[in-house]
Every structure is written in structure tokens, then in C-alpha cells.
Amino acid sequence: MRRPVLVAVCLFALLVATWRLYLNNHWRSIPQKIGLGDVLDSQGGNDITTTSSNDSSYHYYKPDGSPAPPFNVSAFEVGVPKKQGSKYSKTLVIAQLKADNTTWTKSEEMVRSGWEVAAYVVDDSNAPLHPPKNKGHEAMVYLTYIIDHYDDLPDIMAFMHAHQFAWHNEDIFNFDASEMLRRLSLERVVREGYMNMRCLWTPGCPNWLHPGAINEDGGKKEENIIAEAWSEIFPDMPVPQVLSQPCCAQFALSRERVRAIPRERYVYYREWLLHTKLRDAMSGRVWEYLWHVVFTGQDVSCPSPNACLCDGFGICFGGEDKARFYYETLWRIRDATNELGQWQEKAGALDEDARITLSLDEMADAEPAPGDNHGILLMAEVEEKTAQLAKLKKQALEKGADPVYRAWSAGHGAAQSRAARQHALFLRQEGSGAAPTEGATKPTTSAASLLLLRECIVLTVDSDVAPTLPNFPGF
Structure with a gap:
């Protein structure tokens, strides 16, 4: 009786050792240890891949065979908004099917708000705007727009889905994409460079995808394959242990942030989408949690929901x-x-x-x-x-509705001092022509310093790091 048991134990140990060796070889090409180090191969399910593993040798270089330019995070700088009252050019980029109803993008409110619309029809090659292939969900459209318009970009771009109402739009806006766009702070987009259009953390933050996870999560099927995809998309960057940002691939960009990345890099990303063995849906799911990496250089991008709502959309609860x-x-x-x-x-x-x-x-x-x-x-x-x-x-x-309050609230109390509040109140009343009220103290400083102070209070707010007011005389 003992002999069969011993044989079974030996066979089981041999099987485990062989499987571990396979996994180690499979992930050897990835540029760092991945969490636990062992990840299941992702090729078995028809809902994930379209071709055999032989295609995985494709290196996703540029069409001429040369490698894509290195990922340069150091090129990302804090943007400086235009002078108060200035106009911004802005374009809404959407991916749609022929059957989708997108009349909301041409509504009177949207036209009045000044949004131009670039609607790419993914299943109609005869449409004026269409991607080279219907693959990768909205990612193919987003990248195609950037590639095609790289030299002629508007100040602000919003990349969104085609439907007006969706659960992943902010509830406080009645799930209405149109209202979100009309309320969007263009100044915040310029400052941040990249702004997720969803402020609530769920789903996606603060600790969402773990590249290299062994056990499959039915709600995160991309988790088991994202490490290998990462090594192909960002071959010069180590695979992170965690990837997080609020879902669901809707965001705004400034022209400066887009152009901080060479056009060739976007071509490189699109080449990956065109040639990857991953199916349409799964390749799109992979990109849903990569946009913040591309445009911020951070693995985790989970801004304060309060700051996002207040500074980003003018919904200020007060903390x-x-x-x-x-x-x-x-x-x-x-x-x-x-x-x-x-x-x-x-x-x-x-x-x-x-x-x-x-x-x-x-x-x-x-x-x-x-x-x-x-x-x-x-x-x-x-x-x-x-x-x-x-x-x-x-x-x-x-x-x-009060820009000074928006800046103060979103800055987590950076302008909380009595002097700063008094000067801010004076500036607001001065701009409206109203007579100064009690507590609105006129600052004893130069006109140039006043202008700088106004810009600091109203415009210079970061969602994660509170701004510092300059030390003017009289403070």
C-alpha cells in the first residue's frame, strides 16, 4: 500500500518541478522579478488570444525596423494655464459603432460649450474618420487620433466613449458625459497634463492590478496577461507590482503633455495593438490601465476624489x-x-x-x-x-462656482491662513467691481505681485501636493 502512495507523491513532485521550470522560462524575458515571480500562461482561452504563441516573437518596433524612442518621463512638466478669461481650443475624441447614437455630441449645449468632435467609426472603413483596424476597443481610436493630428493638436482633448449615459460616468452629473465635458476645468487639465474623467476610485484604485498574479480574477481577466503585454509595450521599463487608476479609459489631455512624447512612440503603441495575439476586448482591457503610465509615468494614479471633483468639475463639498x-x-x-x-x-x-x-x-x-x-x-x-x-x-x-474656493479646497487648505483668505476675498471683489467688505484686506504689494498672487490662488493647484503661496510683503 505504501509503494503506490510513494510513487504518486514522486510523480506529483516531478510535475510541480516541471511546471515551475516552465513558468520561470516563460517569464525570463521580462525585465524584472514580477511579484511572486510565477504567472500562468495566458494562451488557453479563446476570449484572450487569437493566434498561437509563435507570434510573441514580434518586437513591435517602428515600421522601418528601428526600436521606438525611449520612454522619457523627465519630459513631463507642470503646465501653465492661459491668462484668466482666455479661450482654449478643445476636441472630444470618441470611438463609435455605426449603430451608436451620438447626436448628443452635436446638441445645442455641446456646440455652445465650444467642443469640436472627432468621431471615429470603427466598423465603417468608408467613414470620414476610422481607425486602420477595429481592434483594441477605444485604444485604437485614441492612438490614431494622436498620430494623425500630432502636428495640429487643440489645446485640450477629451477621449471618451460614444454613449452619453453610462454607469462609469460620475453619478453626481447624472451619469451624463455631456455635463461632465461642460463642467470640465480646462485649467486643471493644462496643469496636470493628464486627467482621468472619473474621480471616484472604484473600480481601479488604490490597489487594482497585480501583474504576475497567479490566480485569475473573473473581474480582472487582464491581470494574468498584463505582465507579458507590459514587456512588449514598455520594453525599457521594469514591470510594476501594482497598476491602478480609476476605470474606464476616459480622460483629458493637454497638447503639451501629448507632445512631450515623440510621435513615433504612439506609432509603436498602435503597432502593438495591430499585431498582438490578444483579442479585441482583451487588448483594450490591457490599455485601460496603461493610459496613466503613458501620460504621467506613474504606476499608480489615484488623485483625491475631492480635489478631482472640486478643482476638476466645480463640485466642492468642502473636504x-x-x-x-x-x-x-x-x-x-x-x-x-x-x-x-x-x-x-x-x-x-x-x-x-x-x-x-x-x-x-x-x-x-x-x-x-x-x-x-x-x-x-x-x-x-x-x-x-x-x-x-x-x-x-x-x-x-x-x-x-467660486474659483478662489475651488483653488483653496482642492489645495487641501494650502491657502488656509487668515491673510491668504483676506487677500483672496479682496481680489475677487476687486475683479467684480463690488465694494470691499469687512475682512477683505487690500494687500500691500506691487501690481505685479498681485497678479502673481491671483494666478497662484486661482490657478496653481495640484491634486496631490498643495501649492505654496509666495512670501509677499504684508503677509
Whole structure:
């Protein structure tokens, strides 16, 4: 009896050793140790690859055979916005199917806001704008636009999906891409160079993809293959242990940030998309968590949601805690409404079809079953918190309309001193022509210093590092 057991143990040990040797050889070409070091090969599933592993020898060089230029993070500099009141040229770049309804991009509000539109139709080679191949989802379109317009770029570019309403758009904007674009702070885009259009961290932050992970996560299928993809896309950069940014491949760029990278590098990236063995969806998923690497040089890009909303969109709650309270209230409304729907269905007030098809407001308006206080309490809670949410949003919009407050709030209190607040109040009233009020102290400094102070307070705000006010006389 012992002999068969011993043989089985030996065979198992041999199998494990062989498998580990295979994995080590498979990842030897990657330029650093990857977390645990062992990663499963990604070729088995039809939802991942289209060709055999023989194509993996393709080096993704430029069309003439020379290597792409090195990735130069040192070229990234903090942008300087134009003088207050100046106009910016701006283009919305979208990837769409022929069947997609994109009339929202031509609406009166969008036209009035000054956004030009470059709509690439991925499944129509006869369309005025189309990518060379329908592969890689929106990544192919984004790269194609940059390559084709590299020498004639607008000041600001927003790269977004074709649908107006989507779950990954900010809830506070009613999931409306049009409203997000109209509220977008172009000054923040210039300063940052790259701005993710999603402020909420979920999904994507703060600790999302782990290149080299062994166990497959059904919600992150790209995690098991991104290390190998990285070694091909960024052959001169070590594979990171973590990749994180808020989802979902919608972002804004300044012209200066795009041009800080040679055009050949974008061609190189697109060549990878065109030739990789990964399928359309999976190659696009890989790029969803690479854009911040390309345009910031950082493996993790998770800016403060409060600073992103306030400085980026003019939604100022007054600090991280207050912003968190808003979203906790929102999520509680959703939970309570869902619980109410389940209770009403169980009590017979709603059938299952109605619970699925009714909106949150319609569900909350449904009559509770007689004699049951639980439903009445849930309805009261939803009504109370909905009113509270509307009040918080109204206050945040009012605060966000004040550029000085936006700069102060997004700067995490950098201008919090009494002197800075008094001078900021004076500058705001001076610009509006209103008579100075109590507390609005006129700064004792030169006109040039005043102008610099105005720029510092209103424009110079970083989402991660608070700005420093200059030491002017009178402070």
C-alpha cells in the first residue's frame, strides 16, 4: 500500500518541478522579478488570444525596423494655464459603432460649450474618420487620433466613449458625459497634463492590478496577461507590482503633455495593438490601465476624489470627509431602495418584473403593504436622504462656482491662513467691481505681485501636493 502512495507523491513532485521550470522560462524575458515571480500562461482561452504563441516573437518596433524612442518621463512638466478669461481650443475624441447614437455630441449645449468632435467609426472603413483596424476597443481610436493630428493638436482633448449615459460616468452629473465635458476645468487639465474623467476610485484604485498574479480574477481577466503585454509595450521599463487608476479609459489631455512624447512612440503603441495575439476586448482591457503610465509615468494614479471633483468639475463639498459623506449617503439610498423593492415584492406590492423595470423614484413611490412598518420606515429614510443629497449637491455647486474656493479646497487648505483668505476675498471683489467688505484686506504689494498672487490662488493647484503661496510683503 505504501509503494503506490510513494510513487504518486514522486510523480506529483516531478510535475510541480516541471511546471515551475516552465513558468520561470516563460517569464525570463521580462525585465524584472514580477511579484511572486510565477504567472500562468495566458494562451488557453479563446476570449484572450487569437493566434498561437509563435507570434510573441514580434518586437513591435517602428515600421522601418528601428526600436521606438525611449520612454522619457523627465519630459513631463507642470503646465501653465492661459491668462484668466482666455479661450482654449478643445476636441472630444470618441470611438463609435455605426449603430451608436451620438447626436448628443452635436446638441445645442455641446456646440455652445465650444467642443469640436472627432468621431471615429470603427466598423465603417468608408467613414470620414476610422481607425486602420477595429481592434483594441477605444485604444485604437485614441492612438490614431494622436498620430494623425500630432502636428495640429487643440489645446485640450477629451477621449471618451460614444454613449452619453453610462454607469462609469460620475453619478453626481447624472451619469451624463455631456455635463461632465461642460463642467470640465480646462485649467486643471493644462496643469496636470493628464486627467482621468472619473474621480471616484472604484473600480481601479488604490490597489487594482497585480501583474504576475497567479490566480485569475473573473473581474480582472487582464491581470494574468498584463505582465507579458507590459514587456512588449514598455520594453525599457521594469514591470510594476501594482497598476491602478480609476476605470474606464476616459480622460483629458493637454497638447503639451501629448507632445512631450515623440510621435513615433504612439506609432509603436498602435503597432502593438495591430499585431498582438490578444483579442479585441482583451487588448483594450490591457490599455485601460496603461493610459496613466503613458501620460504621467506613474504606476499608480489615484488623485483625491475631492480635489478631482472640486478643482476638476466645480463640485466642492468642502473636504474629503464631506465628499465621502455625500457618497455614503448616496450608497445608503441605493441600498435602502433595493431593500424596499425586495420587501415590496415579498409583500406583494410589486411583482419581480416591476422591481426590475421601475426606476428608484418609482419604486420608492410604490404603496407599502398594510400593517408593516418596515416598508414605511424604508420609504421615509429614502425620502429624507434624497432631500439631504439634493441639498449637499446644491451647496457643492454653489461653492464650486467660486474659483478662489475651488483653488483653496482642492489645495487641501494650502491657502488656509487668515491673510491668504483676506487677500483672496479682496481680489475677487476687486475683479467684480463690488465694494470691499469687512475682512477683505487690500494687500500691500506691487501690481505685479498681485497678479502673481491671483494666478497662484486661482490657478496653481495640484491634486496631490498643495501649492505654496509666495512670501509677499504684508503677509
